[in-house]
Amino acid sequence: MLKYIVRRILHLIPVIIVISVLIFGIIQLAPGDPVGANLDPKATAEQRQAERERLGLNDPIHIQYLKWAGRSIKGDFGDSYIYKRPVKDVIPKFMWNSFLLNIVVYLFAFAISIPIGIICATKQYSKVDNFWTVFSIIGISMPSFFFGLLLIYFFSIKFKIFPINGMVTPGKNAIGFARVKDILYHMVLPAIVLTIGSMASLVRYTRTSTLEVINQDYIRTARSKGLEEKVVIYKHAFRNALIPIVTIVGFQIPGLFSGAVILEKVFIWPGIGNIMMDSITMRDYNLMMALNMFFALLTLLGNLFADIGYALVDPRIKVE
Amino acid sequence: MKRKLCLILSLVLVLTALMAGCSKNEQPVDSEGEQGEKQEDVSNANNPAAKRDSASDTLVVGMSETKGDFMPVYSSTTYDGYVVDLIFDRLYSNDKEGNPIPQLAEKWETSDDHLTYTFYLRKDVKFSDDTPLTANDVEFTYLSMCDPNYDGRYLSYVSGLKGYEAYHDGDAEKVEGIKVIDDHTISFTFNEALSTNFWYTEIPVMPKHIYNFEKGDIKTLKAKMQKPIGSGPYKLTKYEEKQYIEFEANENYFLNAPKVPKLILKFTTAETMMSELEAGTTDVQLQVPPRSEHKEIVENAGFLNIVEFPDNGYGYMGINHRDPRLADKNVRQALMYGFNRQQFADVYYQGYATACNVPISTVSWAYTEDINKYEYNPEKAIELLEASGWKPGADGIREKDGKRLDFVWDTYTESKYVEALIPMLKADWEKIGVKVEANLMDFNALVEKVYEKREFDMYNMAWDLSIDPDAYDLFHTSVDVPSGNNAPGFRNEENDRLLEEGRREFDQDKRAEIYKEWGKLVNDELPYLFLTSNLHWDVVNNRVKNFNTSPFQKFNNREVLLDIELQ
Numbered sequence: 001m002l003k004y005i006v007r008r009i010l011h012l013i014p015v016i017i018v019i020s021v022l023i024f025g026i027i028q029l030a031p032g033d034p035v036g037a038n039l040d041p042k043a044t045a046e047q048r049q050a051e052r053e054r055l056g057l058n059d060p061i062h063i064q065y066l067k068w069a070g071r072s073i074k075g076d077f078g079d080s081y082i083y084k085r086p087v088k089d090v091i092p093k094f095m096w097n098s099f100l101l102n103i104v105v106y107l108f109a110f111a112i113s114i115p116i117g118i119i120c121a122t123k124q125y126s127k128v129d130n131f132w133t134v135f136s137i138i139g140i141s142m143p144s145f146f147f148g149l150l151l152i153y154f155f156s157i158k159f160k161i162f163p164i165n166g167m168v169t170p171g172k173n174a175i176g177f178a179r180v181k182d183i184l185y186h187m188v189l190p191a192i193v194l195t196i197g198s199m200a201s202l203v204r205y206t207r208t209s210t211l212e213v214i215n216q217d218y219i220r221t222a223r224s225k226g227l228e229e230k231v232v233i234y235k236h237a238f239r240n241a242l243i244p245i246v247t248i249v250g251f252q253i254p255g256l257f258s259g260a261v262i263l264e265k266v267f268i269w270p271g272i273g274n275i276m277m278d279s280i281t282m283r284d285y286n287l288m289m290a291l292n293m294f295f296a297l298l299t300l301l302g303n304l305f306a307d308i309g310y311a312l313v314d315p316r317i318k319v320e
Numbered sequence: 321m322k323r324k325l326c327l328i329l330s331l332v333l334v335l336t337a338l339m340a341g342c343s344k345n346e347q348p349v350d351s352e353g354e355q356g357e358k359q360e361d362v363s364n365a366n367n368p369a370a371k372r373d374s375a376s377d378t379l380v381v382g383m384s385e386t387k388g389d390f391m392p393v394y395s396s397t398t399y400d401g402y403v404v405d406l407i408f409d410r411l412y413s414n415d416k417e418g419n420p421i422p423q424l425a426e427k428w429e430t431s432d433d434h435l436t437y438t439f440y441l442r443k444d445v446k447f448s449d450d451t452p453l454t455a456n457d458v459e460f461t462y463l464s465m466c467d468p469n470y471d472g473r474y475l476s477y478v479s480g481l482k483g484y485e486a487y488h489d490g491d492a493e494k495v496e497g498i499k500v501i502d503d504h505t506i507s508f509t510f511n512e513a514l515s516t517n518f519w520y521t522e523i524p525v526m527p528k529h530i531y532n533f534e535k536g537d538i539k540t541l542k543a544k545m546q547k548p549i550g551s552g553p554y555k556l557t558k559y560e561e562k563q564y565i566e567f568e569a570n571e572n573y574f575l576n577a578p579k580v581p582k583l584i585l586k587f588t589t590a591e592t593m594m595s596e597l598e599a600g601t602t603d604v605q606l607q608v609p610p611r612s613e614h615k616e617i618v619e620n621a622g623f624l625n626i627v628e629f630p631d632n633g634y635g636y637m638g639i640n641h642r643d644p645r646l647a648d649k650n651v652r653q654a655l656m657y658g659f660n661r662q663q664f665a666d667v668y669y670q671g672y673a674t675a676c677n678v679p680i681s682t683v684s685w686a687y688t689e690d691i692n693k694y695e696y697n698p699e700k701a702i703e704l705l706e707a708s709g710w711k712p713g714a715d716g717i718r719e720k721d722g723k724r725l726d727f728v729w730d731t732y733t734e735s736k737y738v739e740a741l742i743p744m745l746k747a748d749w750e751k752i753g754v755k756v757e758a759n760l761m762d763f764n765a766l767v768e769k770v771y772e773k774r775e776f777d778m779y780n781m782a783w784d785l786s787i788d789p790d791a792y793d794l795f796h797t798s799v800d801v802p803s804g805n806n807a808p809g810f811r812n813e814e815n816d817r818l819l820e821e822g823r824r825e826f827d828q829d830k831r832a833e834i835y836k837e838w839g840k841l842v843n844d845e846l847p848y849l850f851l852t853s854n855l856h857w858d859v860v861n862n863r864v865k866n867f868n869t870s871p872f873q874k875f876n877n878r879e880v881l882l883d884i885e886l887q
Contacts, residue, residue, distance in 0.1 A: 036764070040473040044805075045801045083387060157598060168563065170586050
C-alpha cells in the first residue's frame with residue numbers, strides 16, 4: 001500500500017510540470033498585462049515601459065517561465081501586483097475564510113444528502129423520491145447569485161433575521177466566543193445557498209449509485225436468504241454504493257479551499273474566490289499562477305485520495 | 321408523480337408572483353416620496369440606522385472596496401485615497417471652486433521665475449503619536465517617491481523636480497529641488513516653469529520617524545502599508561480586508577476634532593448597496609449610480625436623501641485619426657450629430673446625465689458654454705457626409721474611393737453602460753449610412769489593443785477630470801507614441817500650441833482664456849467623440865447632518881468632513 005502511494009505521488013511530478021507550463025502559457029497568451037495595475041492612468045509611455053521592464057515582461061516567454069519556476073520551487077511566488085505584498089502573505093487568510101465556509105457546507109451537504117439519496121433509492125418513485133428529484137432540479141438550475149439575493153431580500157431586508165453580507169459585524173470587534181457566534185450568524189445565508197447547491201447533485205449521485213447496487217444479483221441473494229431489509233441496505237448495499245461517492249468526496253477537496261467566486265461577491269465573503277476574480281481582471285500574473293497551481297495541486301491530491309479511498313472501500317481493487 | 325410535480329411547480333409560480341407583488345408594492349413613488357421628505361425632521365423612530373448598536377457615535381459609510389494601500393505614496397484607487405486622506409494631511413486642500421486653501425501650510429509663495437514653490441507650515445501640527453510634524457517629514461515623503469526602487473503610481477509628481485535624476489539614478493543623498501529651509505519651511509524647485517507643477521506638491525505628508533528607510537530599501541516602507549500613522553482627523557483602528565475599515569477620531573486634530581467619534585468604511589457592492597441603506601447597516605453610500613430605481617428606493621424609505629452634483633468625468637468614443645476615413649473632420653462631426661446622445665442619457669441614466677461636448681468639467685473656471693452642442697441632427701450629419709463625398713453604396717452604407725464607413729468598435733464586457741450603448745449607437749448611425757459592429761473583450765485586453773498595439777477603428781472608455789483643466793498628457797502630439805495616452809493619434813498644431821501655452825501661463829484669468837479657446841478647438845476638431853457626463857449621487861441617511869459633498873470636495877475634504885454630525 002505504501003509503495004503504491006509513493007509511486008502515485010512520484011507520478012504527480014511530471015503532471016504538475018506540464019500543468020504549470022500550460023497555465024503559464026495560457027495566462028501569458030491572454031491579451032492585456034498588469035502594467036496598468038499600479039500606474040496612474042495618465043502615465044507616460046516611458047513610465048509604462050519602465051514598469052514593464054521592472055516586472056520582467058519584456059523577457060521571452062520561456063525565460064519568464066524558467067524564472068518563475070526557479071523562484072517557485074524555492075517557495076517564492078513573487079509579489080502580487082494588486083496587493084503589493086508577497087503572494088504567499090496574501091493567499092492564506094482568504095483561503096482560510098473560504099475553507100471555514102466550505103467545510104461547514106460540506107459537512108452539512110454530505111450529512112444530509114447521503115441518507116436522503118439512499119432513502120430515495122430504496123423508495124424509488126415514491127412521494128419522497130419525487131420531492132427530492134424536483135428539489136434537485138431546482139437546486140441545480142437555480143443560479144447561486146439569484147438565490148443569494150433572494151435570501152438577502154427576505155431574510156435580511158424583510159424579516160431582518162440575518163445580516164446582508166460580510167463575515168463579521170463592522171465595529172463590533174467581538175472576541176472569543178462572541179466572535180465565533182458573529183461569524184456563524186453571517187455564515188447562515190451563504191451556507192444555505194452553497195449547501196442546497198451541492199446537495200442537489202449529491203442526492204442524485206447517491207440515489208443513482210445506490211439504485212445500481214440494489215439491482216445487483218448479490219442483493220437479491222441477500223434478500224432471498226431472508227436478511228432483514230435494513231441489513232441488506234445498510235450492510236451489503238451501502239458499502240458498495242459508497243465507492244462512487246468516495247470519488248466525489250475526493251474531487252470536492254479542492255473546492256474546500258477554492259471558494260465560490262460569484263457567491264463570495266454577492267455576500268462580500270472575504271474568501272479566495274473573491275481575490276481570484278480580481279487577480280484575473282487585473283492580470284496579476286504572480287497571484288494567478290500561485291492560485292491556479294495551488295488548485296491544480298489540490299485537484300491532483302484529491303484524485304490521489306480518491307484512489308486510496310477506493311483501495312480501502314473496494315476489496316476488488318488490488319494494490320500491487 | 322406528475323401531479324406532485326405540478327403542485328411544486330405551481331408553488332414556485334406562486335412564490336414568484338408573491339415576490340413580483342412585493343416589488344410592485346414599492347412602486348407608487350411620488351405620493352410616498354413627498355411624505356418621506358416631510359417626515360425628515362420628526363424622529364428616528366422609523367430609521368433603522370438609528371437603531372443599530374452604537375449608532376449614536378458611529379458613522380458607517382458604504383463604498384467600493386480598497387486594495388489596502390493606505391500610504392500616500394502608494395495609494396492606487398480612489399477608495400484607498402479616501403482612507404489616506406482621513407489619516408494623513410496635505411500641504412493644502414481645495415475649496416468648493418477648486419482653489420487651493422491652507423491645510424498643513426499656512427501660506428505659500430511662488431518665486432518670480434515660477435520654478436520654486438515655498439511652503440510655510442503650521443507649527444502646531446502633531447502626528448497621532450504626539451511627534452511634531454516638520455518640513456523634514458515633507459521632504460521624506462517626497463524622497464520616498466524619488467527612490468530608485470519606488471514602484472508606486474506618483475512618478476510624475478517628482479520626475480519634474482530639479483535633481484530628480486541625480487537621486488533616482490545616481491548616488492546623490494538629497495534631491496536638489498527639495499529644500500528644507502527650516503523646521504517649518506520647505507521649497508520645491510522644478511526644472512520647467514509650468515503652472516501644473518503646483519498640484520504635484522499635494523501628496524499627503526508621512527511621518528519620517530515611523531516610515532524611515534535606507535535609500536533603495538523600499539520593501540521596508542511597503543511593509544508598513546496597512547498600519548498607517550499620520551496627523552489626520554482619524555486614526556485607523558481595524559482593517560478587515562474585503563470587509564470594512566474602522567477609524568477613531570483624533571481628538572487632538574489641529575483643525576478641531578471631528579464631530580463623529582467613530583467612522584467605519586464598509587465595502588459594498590452594486591447588488592446590495594441600496595439594501596444596506598434601507599436596512600440601516602450603512603448611513604451613507606458613496607457613488608450610487610444615478611438611476612430612477614435607486615431614486616425610488618430613496619423616496620420610499622423616507623429617511624434617505626440624495627446629495628447630487630455633476631460628476632467630474634466623461635465617457636468618450638476614441639477614434640483612430642490615422643485611419644483616413646476618420647481623419648476627415650466632416651465624418652467625425654457627422655458621427656457626433658448622427659448619434660442621439662441625449663436619448664442615450666435619458667434611457668441609460670434615465671435623464672441623470674447630460675451629453676458631454678468638451679473634456680473640461682462644467683464647474684471649472686476654464687469651462688465655456690460657447691461651444692457646439694452637437695444636438696441630434698441626422699440631416700446635418702448626412703449633409704456633412706455628402707459634402708465630403710461619402711455616397712450611399714448598394715447596401716446603404718456610405719462609401720468613397722473604395723472605402724466604406726463600416727467600423728469595428730472595440731469595447732469591454734460586463735458593463736451595463738456598453739450593453740445599452742451598443743443597440744442605440746448601431747441604430748442611430750445606420751440611419752446616416754454608417755455601419756458599426758461592436759467587438760467585445762475584457763477591459764484589460766482592450767487597454768492593450770488601444771494603447772500598446774493601437775490597432776482599432778474606435779473604442780470607448782472614460783476619463784476622470786482633475787481640478788486643473790490641463791490635458792497635455794492626453795491630447796498633445798508628443799504623447800502620440802506607443803503606450804502613450806494619445807492613442808487615437810490626434811495631431812493638431814493649434815491644439816499643441818494652446819496646451820503648451822496653458823501650462824506656461826500662471827495667471828488664472830489668462831489661463832481660463834487659453835483653455836476656453838482650446839475647448840472650442842477640440843469641440844470642433846473632435847479628438848474623441850464625446851459621449852455623456854453623468855451626475856454623482858451620494859445617498860445619505862437623514863440622521864447624518866452636513867454631508868455637503870460637491871464636485872471638488874468629496875467627503876474626505878476637511879471642510880466637509882469636520883462638519884459632519886450625527887443626530
